[in-house]
Structure formats: structure tokens, C-alpha cells
Amino acid sequence: MPIPIVNSIASWFLKKRFHQIELFLKYPNEVQNELLLELLDIAKDTKIGREYDFASIKSYRTFAERVPIKNYDGWQEVIERSMKGENNLFWPTPIRWFAKSSGTTRAKSKFIPVSEESLEDCHYAAGKDLLCMYLNNNEDSQLFTGKSLRLGGSKELYRENGTVFGDLSAILIDNMPFWAEFSSTPSNRVSLMSDWEHKMQAIVNETMYENVTSLAGVPSWMLVLLNNVLETTGKQNLHDVWPNLEVYFHGGVSFTPYIDQYKKILPKKDFKFYEIYNASEGFFAIQDRNDSNELLLMLDYGIFYEFIPMDIYATEAEQAIPLSEVKLNKNYAVIITTNAGLWRYKIGDTVKFTSLNPYRIKISGRTKHFINVFGEELIIENAEEALKNVCMRTKSEIVEYTAAPIFMEGKEKGAHEWLIEFKTPPRDIHYFNELFDNALKSLNSDYEAKRYNNITLNKPKINIARKNLFYDWLKLNNKLGGQHKVPRLSNTRLYMDDLITLNQYQPNP
Numbered sequence: 001m002p003i004p005i006v007n008s009i010a011s012w013f014l015k016k017r018f019h020q021i022e023l024f025l026k027y028p029n030e031v032q033n034e035l036l037l038e039l040l041d042i043a044k045d046t047k048i049g050r051e052y053d054f055a056s057i058k059s060y061r062t063f064a065e066r067v068p069i070k071n072y073d074g075w076q077e078v079i080e081r082s083m084k085g086e087n088n089l090f091w092p093t094p095i096r097w098f099a100k101s102s103g104t105t106r107a108k109s110k111f112i113p114v115s116e117e118s119l120e121d122c123h124y125a126a127g128k129d130l131l132c133m134y135l136n137n138n139e140d141s142q143l144f145t146g147k148s149l150r151l152g153g154s155k156e157l158y159r160e161n162g163t164v165f166g167d168l169s170a171i172l173i174d175n176m177p178f179w180a181e182f183s184s185t186p187s188n189r190v191s192l193m194s195d196w197e198h199k200m201q202a203i204v205n206e207t208m209y210e211n212v213t214s215l216a217g218v219p220s221w222m223l224v225l226l227n228n229v230l231e232t233t234g235k236q237n238l239h240d241v242w243p244n245l246e247v248y249f250h251g252g253v254s255f256t257p258y259i260d261q262y263k264k265i266l267p268k269k270d271f272k273f274y275e276i277y278n279a280s281e282g283f284f285a286i287q288d289r290n291d292s293n294e295l296l297l298m299l300d301y302g303i304f305y306e307f308i309p310m311d312i313y314a315t316e317a318e319q320a321i322p323l324s325e326v327k328l329n330k331n332y333a334v335i336i337t338t339n340a341g342l343w344r345y346k347i348g349d350t351v352k353f354t355s356l357n358p359y360r361i362k363i364s365g366r367t368k369h370f371i372n373v374f375g376e377e378l379i380i381e382n383a384e385e386a387l388k389n390v391c392m393r394t395k396s397e398i399v400e401y402t403a404a405p406i407f408m409e410g411k412e413k414g415a416h417e418w419l420i421e422f423k424t425p426p427r428d429i430h431y432f433n434e435l436f437d438n439a440l441k442s443l444n445s446d447y448e449a450k451r452y453n454n455i456t457l458n459k460p461k462i463n464i465a466r467k468n469l470f471y472d473w474l475k476l477n478n479k480l481g482g483q484h485k486v487p488r489l490s491n492t493r494l495y496m497d498d499l500i501t502l503n504q505y506q507p508n509p
Helices: 003-026 028-042 047-051 060-066 072-083 116-137 168-175 178-183 196-207 219-233 259-265 380-394 429-443 445-454 469-476 494-503
Strands: 097-102 109-114 147-151 158-160 163-166 212-217 247-250 272-279 282-286 295-297 303-309 331-338 345-356 359-366 397-406 415-424 461-464
Touching: 003 028, 003 116, 028 060, 028 303, 028 331, 072 097, 072 109, 072 163, 072 345, 097 168, 109 116, 109 168, 116 168, 116 247, 116 272, 116 282, 147 196, 147 219, 163 168, 196 219, 212 219, 219 247, 219 259, 272 295, 282 331, 359 380, 380 397, 380 429, 397 469, 397 494, 415 469, 415 494, 429 445, 429 461, 469 494
Parallel strands: 097 163, 147 212, 212 247, 247 272, 415 461
Antiparallel strands: 097 109, 158 163, 272 282, 282 295, 295 359, 303 331, 331 345, 345 359, 397 415
16 A cells, blocks of 8 residues: 555544543543443343442442452452453453453462453554554654564464453454564564574564564564574664664663663664553553653553552552542552453553642552561662663663562671673772662662661662573573563562572583
8 A cells, every 4th residue: 555545544644532531531530430331231131230339329439338359369269260361250241352461469370351442442542542643752653664564472373262362462463454464574483483493584684675664573672683683684783684773672672771772782873762552461551752752552452541649559558549539750659450350350461640630640669569677668660760770870771670679687687789790891890889789779769768877678689680680580480571571679589599590600602
């Protein structure tokens, strides 16, 4: 199809969709309340709808009083029944797809229900909105002159009892219309390969001669792929491989530790980075402006939002609030009710609102990925901002990292232990540590108070990881590719002790 026609179609869709977006921008709380009542009405005759008498719920207050908040463990039994083919448990239309993701304390893997409604009205709708917003902000874009290089999960789809499960990316690719493959690379065959390491080289071989205009995928794994492309082609940067490359759509993990490395291999000043916030449970927010680190919360994808202030999370005082009651710059755990039948579900993410008109957010971390053994309340946002600042001052670069507490023992005070794999290490790791400690103090008053005169916490302990340590650990645990991530912060030493042990062993060449 000629490019002017493609751009005309995109422009028409853009204008049509922006009228709908303006509705929830102008009336956000009304749109959310109407959505909640619609979801309740749709599911009133399901098992859970009858159990909590959805038919009689006419307000958010009644909904919050009657329906309990649960994490995956609270949903596991009913989801397993649904996977075996039992219908009408928590959503009226049959659930045919389940997105597999990392597990919980009770299960090795989570299986998140994906309904036809969430597939079309959430995941696919968000993909279209992302393009709409990008094109609206970049009228001279030549995005449709080439292809999008997508990097999804490494797991194939499995079929049992009439249901299908696998990585969300594999489910999305498997259900895309046939024409969508013409605008994407690599082919579906390569995208759905299960062996990650063979798949990486297959992607390089299939894409390096294509006209790639955009990239889409998780930053950590995309960086591995792009470095393989440069190594295979012998080029210095990606613009020498793909001259028309103009934007990278990224999500899944924080971009902060990777931004400098991406700018080195994508050196054009007008190259764009666009962040998205999605998960197996749904698509939540989109960067709607160039050169912004804030995400617009999308309010009409069939997802009703609630938030728990993190200062009362997992306490007896824990209570959720609706969108209309959130405040700026406060850390919240995200609770969702969705058009796939998840009701008041804890997704495990934390966000901060940077704007209330419209509602824009920053992802601040995970409810489980923090260190608060000594009352320091260290979150990922603090860690990554501090690391970014110190790397800039010491001209060092980080590939991956993790941190865990060193517990008090006898008279010995506690501390935080860090294991960092550097691409470019600092000249003096002790100076790096001093700067890092001070940066954390400046960003987190609770950490600063616990570090004051070493009252509770000693200075951090930093270990340098050998090359490819975290990659080897993920491979050893069958977690290469897709949405799998290295745990950044942990309140236990479960990951740290395994990694330190593995760090002592060099893999066979």
C-alpha cells in the first residue's frame, strides 16, 4: 500500500480515536465509575458475580466493601479450574488464553486469564493508541515506510483442555490478523521459537537486511539482540544498519539503567524513545509526549483502577482508594478490575502520580521488590536514580544489578549488599560506593536516618559480578528472554546467595 494512503488512513483513525481519548481526559472519574458498573453488569451472572451479588452493586463504595482484594494466590484455584475448561467462573465469555508469567510463593508460574474483550479492547487497542500518539507528536514520521522489529517471549504456546497458554507476546502474535505480519519483523515462525539463544541469531539473520523503522521490546533483552546485530554486521551503530530507524517503544523494566547504552548505539539526536506500561494483566499507560518520562493512564481499556498507599500496604490499616482520591508524588500499589474477570487484583506494581489533570504516572517499583528490613523503605526508583547519578560521575556503565539485606547478627549492624555487573567498571569501586551511599541518602530520608552515624545500617557492600553472571543465572533457571527479569531489590537473600555462589564459578568457554 503506498505510504500517502497509509498515512491518510492513520490520520483518519487518529482523529477518531482522539475524540474518545478527550472524553476520559475531560471526565476521568466519571468514565472510570461508568466502566466499573458496566463490568459488574456484564459479570453479574458468573459464579463470582452471584457470590458477591454484583447485580445489586450500584456504587464504588458498595463494591469496595463487598469484594475482597486478592493477589494471585487468592485467584489460583479458580484460574486453574478455568484452565481446565470450566466457564462462567469470573467472566461470562469463555477464557481461551492464559498468559504465563513468573510465579509466586505458592506456584512456579502465574497464568493470567486473557479474554477476547481484553485482547481486543485492551492489548490491541493500546497498540493502536501508541502509534496514534506517536504519529500525532511526530507528523513527519516515516514509520510506515518500513517494519517494526518486535522482540517477544521465547516460549511457544501450549494447548490443553481447549485453552492456550504461553507468554503474552506469543498470544498476541498468534492472534494478530495475517496482514500484521507484513509490517513486522521477524516472521511469526522466528518470533515464536522456544530456544532463546537460537532465536536471537535467527532474528539477527532475518532482520539485518530489512528496512526497520521502529523497535519494540523489553530493554534488557532488546539490548542483547541489538549488540548481536552490531557484532554480526560489524557496524558501529544501528543507524548504519537501519538508516530509517526512528523510535524504540520499550517497557517491562525500568529504562534508567540502559538509557546511556542505548544512546551510544542510537546516536541520532532526533531518535525517539517511547515508554509503555503493560503486563500480562493488561495495558495500563502510554507515554503521550516526546521526550517525557511520564505516562498517561489509559482509562477506557476495560480496566478499573484502585490504589493502596504504600505506607499502609500489607498492614491492618490497608485500604484501597479510587482514582479520584490519589495525590501527587505518593507511592501507591496498583489494584485492577478487568474485562478478563480479575476483580480487585494486586498486580504487584507501584506508581506515583506526576499529574492529576490529566492523570499521568511514573512506575516506581514493585510491592515485593524493595528493601525495608531496617525501616529504610528503599525502592527501585531510589536505587536506579542513585546508580544513574553515580555512573555519570564515575564514567561507568551497568549491565545488571541486584541488592539484598545483610541481616544484623549479634552486635553487628545491618547493611545492603549489592552485586553489580559493569560494562564499564569505575576506576575506584570504593569511591563509587561512597558516592552511591551519599546519593541514596539524598534521595531517601528513611535510608539517611538509618545510616546516620551507622546507627542501624553500615555502608553498602558492593560486589563486582563477572561478565554474563546474570545471563547465566537466568539461563540456569530457564528464564531467558521475554518478560523475565533479574530481581532488583529483595527483602530476603534468596537470589543474592545463589548469585554470589554462581559468581565464583566461570562458565566453560
